[in-house]
Amino acid sequence: MFEVYVHVPFCMRRCGYCDFNTYTARDLGAGASRGNYANMVVREMELTHEWQLAHGIEEPSVDTVFFGGGTPTILSADDLVTMLDAIRRIWGVMPDAEITTEANPDTVNEYYINRLAEGGFTRISFGMQSAVPHVLRTLDRTHTPANVEAGVHAADKAGLRSSVDLIYGAPGESLDDWRTSVRTAVNLGVNHISAYALTVEPTTKMGRRIAAGTLPKPDDDDEAAKYEIADELLTAAGLAWYEVSNWAKPGYESRHNLGYWRNVDWAGLGPGAHSHYNAVSSGDDAAEHALRAWDIAHPRLWGTAINEGRVPWGGSEEITPGENLEELIMLGLRIREGLDLGRINGAIASARGVDGSMPLRPIDAAQLLPMVEEGLVVIESDARNHTRIVPTRKGRLLNDAVIERVFDLAGV
Structure with missing residues (x-):
């Protein structure tokens, strides 16, 4: 297998718990703007492919593609399709490839989702997080459960598979709140649900509020109880666990996620994205070795490297046996x-x-x-x-x- 991950670092606003490599400005310099982002990523694809060939890596056609963020759907649907078309041109895409984008429910509508389907996407993962209004407010999420439902229905109509992401352990979330969220997700009829424990980073807005004592700290026992609730409710609904934080109906597992857990090759594109290769040749009859690399995190510096014709890595390391x-x-x-x-x-x-x-x-x-x-x-x-x-x-x-x-x- 060979996979491609595209990181889109733009968001409308930063959620209080988020510590991802994301930015709210439209233009971050050196060509890394929302309007030009697809062009920059396509150029990085070309540079990455040249690097692969120079190091003895001839990947098969791409088996899965995943657009994550940030908020990929803050870009136009045409931009996402443009990047997918470039992957198809540069590496080739398997006929049955899984092509996924994450989506903020606030940023998509039926027209947008139809355009994705026409462009070759097969799957959309909605950031639902919770179905309880006060929990969504605590997480600084602006969407409503109705937005998620509308998005899932539009995806169903367009023939796309749907997944929803949930987060448990938010300050003030009761066990009943969590049951409500899981049951609401199940009732959407989606075939894949992810449930992640809230991780509080000290540098985030939520982390600072917890440190100041204005929000309670997540409790390990509470999170364990919520994990058990999720596993029971999702299993009863016909979704089986296939990874610690992921459940799916048989045959609907995320092939992209499984690729990570199986340690396949993948190319990560976009600021801060990571790549992994199992067999890289250094030339001069040197033995092949596994390699991990990561893109420059700040979009402006990432864009500068691309403009200079360099693969925009911030660093790399050989993976020892x-x-x-x-x-x-x-x-x-x-x-x-x-x-x-x-x-x-x-x-x-x-x-x-x-x-x-x-x-x-x-x-x-x-x-x-x-x-x-x-x-x-x-x-x-x-x-x-x-x-x-x-x-x-x-x-x-x-x-x-x-x-x-x-x-x-x-x-x-």
Whole structure:
């Protein structure tokens, strides 16, 4: 698989809890304006493709595309289609590709959504967050539940798949408030729902209010109870968990998200976007290595690099075999398909071969029995008779602890 992520850094306003790389100004300099943004991203695509070919990377046609932000739908639908058309021209797009954009319910209407469908989009993810007015106010969200419903209906009519994002744990949100939000999302008839625990960053408006004592701090036990509520209600509605924070009807999982958890190659475009490549050639018969890179965060500096004909990376790093092993464990223990024990033991052997001093050791299924008895994981065999470690609901709630214990078993 090869995926493309496009970050759109513009927003109408910044929500009080948001710590993403987003900006409210229309023009951020060096060509990074709302009106010219699509042209800049297309140029970055061309530079990125040239870099790939120069480093021995010949990607297959794109399997998934995801426009995130920020608010991608603050741009015109024609701009989003222009960027998608450029991806099709530069890399090619698989006939059954999944093409998604995030959308603020305030910024789309039936005409906009129809234009996306005509341009090749297949999926739209609405930032619903909550169905309770006072919770939306706490989150500084301006849309209403009616906006979300109208957007989902328009997407249904246009033949697009719909997803909604929810956030739980906002100050002042009761358990009943959360049940209302989950049930409202289910009643929309969407085939995919994401539910994320609120993360409070100290530099945000909400973080400062919590530090000043004018808002209560989110409570871990409250968030755990809300996760259990979400899992129960969504499972009862026919949406199965496939990643810690994501539920879908069978066959409607986000292929783009799963690509991240499976550690495939992806190109990240736009200020602050990250890229990942599993096999990069440095030339001169050097061994291939995995690479992670990230774009310059500020749009003006990002735009300056593009105008100078440079891939606008702020930095990059080689992923060592040991780091790759850690990532495989962390990512595999977040998804329903689980952690392939054979793949992990292969990665352990690879890491030991590079650096024999690393205290790594293969994991035997019997070593996992204490976690099975504690109800943290189950051991399953897949169709290829591969042994997989799958977290239970309790294991998902204590995911960091499960990961640490598997690290310990592997000697990471």
